Amino acid sequence: MAITKAAPQDGDTRPDAPAPAPAAAPAAPAPAEEPRRLTSPLALTLLLLLLVLLQSPIRRALSAPVMQSWTTVFVAVVIQALPFLVLGVLLSAAIAVYVPPSFFARALPSRPALAVPVAGMAGAVLPGCECASVPVAGALVRRGVTPAAALAFLLSAPAINPIVLTATAVAFPRNPEMVLARFVASLLVACAMGWLWQRVGRTDWMRPPAHAHHEGQTRGAAFWDSVRHDVTHAGGFLVVGAMAAATLKAVAPESWLRTAAGNPFVAVLALALLAVILSICSEADAFVAASLTQFSLTARLAFLVVGPMIDLKLFAMQAGTFGRGFALRFAPMTFALAIASAVLTGAVLL
Template sequence: MAAAPAPDTGRRFGSVEVLAVLLVLLVVLRGPLATLVSDARLQTWTTVFVSVLVQAVPFLVFGVALSAVIAVFVPRSFWARALPRHPALAVPAAGLAGVVLPGCECGSVPIAGSLIRRGVTPAAALAFLLAAPAINPIVLTATAVAFPDDPAMVVARGGASLIVAVVMGWLWLRLGKAEWIKLPHRPDLEGMSRGNAFWAAARHDVMHAGGFLVLGAAAAATINVVVPEAWLNALADNPVLSVLALAVLAVLLSLCSEADAFVAASLSQFSLTSRLVFLVVGPMVDLKLISMQTGVFGRRFAARFAPVTFAVAVLVGSVAGAVLL
C-alpha cells in the first residue's frame, strides 16, 4: 500500500505576506516610482500615499504585536477581578483600563465580547470597547508624532474619547436591554498553543488593520488630488459642515486607530476641531466596526449602539475642540 503523503509543514505565502512585501517594495522603490510618474497630480498622490504609510506602519506593527501578546498571555478573568463590583463605577474603571491595551479597534470587539461572557456588566465592557482603541499609549504617541506643533491635540483626543466611552457606558447602563446583545461565541484562539494563538491574532490584526490603512492612505491621497481645492476650502471654512464631513469620512475610511492621526494630519485644509472629531469618531464608529459588532453582538445591538455613539462622539469632540484647541 502506498505511503500517505507527508503533511505540508512549509510556511504558506498568504495574503498577509503579499501585503507586507508590497508595502516594503513601495517604500524601497519610492524614488524610481516617482520618476515614472510624470504628471504632477500623480506625483502628489504618490507622495501623500507613501508618506502616510511610512509614518503609520511602525505604529501599526508595534500595536498589533502588543495587542496579540495581551490577547494571548493575559487571562480574560483578570478584567472581571480588576473592575469594581458596582456597575456605575465599573464603567469609568473599564474605560481607563483601555490605557493598557495598545491595539486597534479590531481587537477590542472580541475582547469586549469575552468580558461579557465572563460576567462583566455589558456597560463596562462597552466602555472598554470604545476607549481601548482611542486612549492607549500607542495611539496617543502616534497622535503626538502626527501633530508635533499641536500638543493639545493629544490631550483633547484622549480626554474626549474617554468621556464618550464613559457616557456610552452609562447610557447603556440606564437604557440598554439584555436582549439587545447576542452572547458572543467562544474565541477561535481557545485550544491553540500560545505560540500559534499569538501568530493567529497578529496575522488577523495585520490583515484587517493593514489593509484598511492602505485604503485610508489611498483615500487621503485621492482627496488631496482629485477633489478641487476650492471645494475643500469652502467645506473647511464652514465650521458645522467641516465637522460633519470629517465625521462621516471617519466612518467611511475605517482606519486603524494607530494610523488615523497621520491621515487626519494630511487633511490640513480642515480645522483642528474638525480633525479632532475625525479622530474621536473613527475608533468608535466605522464600517468595519459596525460589521464586527453585528457579528459579535447582533444586529439589534449594532443598529442602536452605532448611531448613538456617532452622535455623542461628534458632540463631545466638537466641544473638546472648541475648549482645548
C-alpha cells in the same frame, strides 16, 4: 426407442456443456482534469509582465505633477504610520491572548457605575486596536463583567492607548494639544456610552458570544494568528486611507475643500463620515488626519474620535459578536456622542 439427450443442468461441468461467456472488465475511469486556478505566484507573474509591457505609459503617468504630489502624500502617510500600526497590533494580540478575561473581572469594581470609568481608563493602559477590542469585550461579557463596563473598554482601548496617543503626538508635532483633546474626548464618549447602556440597555438587545476567541488553539498559535489577521486587515485599511488622503490632497479641487472646511458644521460632519467609511486602524489614523490641512483642528479631532469607535469594519464585528440588533442601536448613538464630544472638547482645548 429413441434416446434423447438431457439438457445440461446448472453447474454442469461436462465437456460438452457450453462455457459461460467471460464478464467484461469495468472500464477504468478517466482521470478528472483539475480546474485551473489563479494562484498567488501566477498572479504576481502576470502583474510583473503587465508592468514590464506598460512601463512607458506608467512612467509618463507618474511623471505628471498631480501623480508626483499624490505619490508623495501616499508614501509619507504609509511610512509614518506603519511602525505604529505593527507595534499596536503586536501589543493588542498579546493582551487578547495572554491576559485572561478573569483579570478584568477581578480588577473592576462590583458597582457598575464605578466599573464604567475604571474600564474606560483601563483602555489607556492596555493597548488594543479595533480588531482586538471587540472580541476582548465579548470575552468580558461572557465571563460575567457588566456589559456597561465591557462596552466602555471596547470604545476606549483603541482610542486612548499609549500607542495611539504617541502616534498622535508624532503626527501633530506643532499641535501637542491634540493629544490631550483626543484623550479627553474619547474617554468622555466611552464613559457616556457605558453609563447610557447601564441606564437604558436591555439584556435582550445584546447577544453574548457563545464561544471563546481562538478556542482550541495554543497561545502561540493564537497570538500569531491574531497578528496575521490584524496586520492584513489593518494594513489594507491603512493603504485605502492613505490613498483617499492623497487623492483629496492632490486631485480634489481646492475650492471644494475650502467650501467644506469653511463651514464648521459641514467640516466636522464630513470628516466624521470619512472616518466611518475609510475604517483606518487607530494606530495610523492620526497621520491621515494630519494630512488634511484644509480642515480645522476640531474637524480633524472628530475624525480621530469617531474612527476608532464606529466605522464599517467595527459595525460588522459588533454585529457578529453581539448581534445585529445591538449594532443597529449602539452604532448611531456612538456616532452622535463622538461628534458632540469632539466639538465640545475642541471648543475648550483647541
